[in-house]
Amino acid sequence: MNRREEDEMSVFPGLTRRDFLKCCATLASVIGVAGPMAVTSVAEALEDLARRPQVVWSLFQECLGCSVNLLQARKPDPAQLILQQISLNYHEAVMAPAGFQADKSFTDTVNSRDFYYIVEGAIATGIPEAMTVAGRTSMEIVKDAYQKAKGTICIGSCACYGNIQAAAPNPTGAKGVGDYLRNEGGISNAVVINSPRCPGNAEDTLAILVYILVNGKLPELDDKGRPKFLFSQTVHDNCERRGHFDNGEFVEQFGDEGSRDRWCLYKMGCKGPVTYAPCPINRWNGDISWPVKAGPCIGCSEPGFWDKLTPFYSKESGIRTPGDISPVAIGEALGIATAIGIGAHAVVQTARGRMGKGGPLSKERGPVDQPDHWKKQSEDPDDTKPGSEKGGS
């Protein structure tokens, strides 16, 4: 079959059937669908996604970083799947209409009650007029759209929890969508799906939409409104520097020898051990990079991180490390369980012989353990992840 015939078999122009199925296999792994029909189910859901759902995307108190992330090219390209295939009826930054026409598009789609609602940006509840679109405040817009939508997804930490805009003293009363709806909005049982991180990740968003279509229901959420299938592990759990943590090998200051050897950044303030997010797996910029490649995690996916986790470059006190067993006194707001878990993990790793003689990233030991779906991608000859022949450092 030649390329043109393959293209014609795909619902997605420019994406061959073969590439499309590869994309489906990756997504099936991310959302936890297994078995012989997994790829077919995801393919059907994506084709369904391409034909039916209308999406309205609101931008409130934000920086547009989440949308920019969505537009980053990747092959197979989730932005292509989302922007070219679903009916994105309203997105102020990328839609062609402006002014009255744009507003009409929003109103018509919302009133059809046949759409998914994606929100990027925080809601201004203290000074509602600080965030208005077409004469309506963010509070009015989001309450109306939420009540008519088939589902609401908050992409990025601003829409989920307020993010930087909500940092003290929070002059505009910035809040996440769910928090606003359940309190000032008066909808006490409001449920939104939170997909935090800063910026929010396009693959997370696509995975959530596909999950809903494949399973016919919303994903199970944790107590912070995040899908468990994406946010149940810490950054630390899947970090590529984890072997060095287990081995007690830490960067002591930026630019030192450990820094050049890509040792663990815990002592430089890394918040990976207390941050629940799939950052090491669903990365950014065409899957090229993620924050810990360059510096410590600052915990941007956690509610209130700006106030709770600063100063960002100071060591998080009380986390048990192999070479630094100190009393557990981790920040109360984030709970003690993580620290205990890390201590327990260190014990298990010691029992497995991962500590003491050179960690999994050392020359003697080879690559660090990776999650299954990461392994699958790494086996792909086109893969550019570190560790593959074509990969970076």
Ligand code: SF4
């Ligand atoms: S979550 Fe981050 S990237 Fe997204 S809009 Fe907010 S500040 Fe910008």
Ligand code: SF4
């Ligand atoms: S402390 Fe940070 S850099 Fe070190 S292993 Fe954990 S997440 Fe990675």
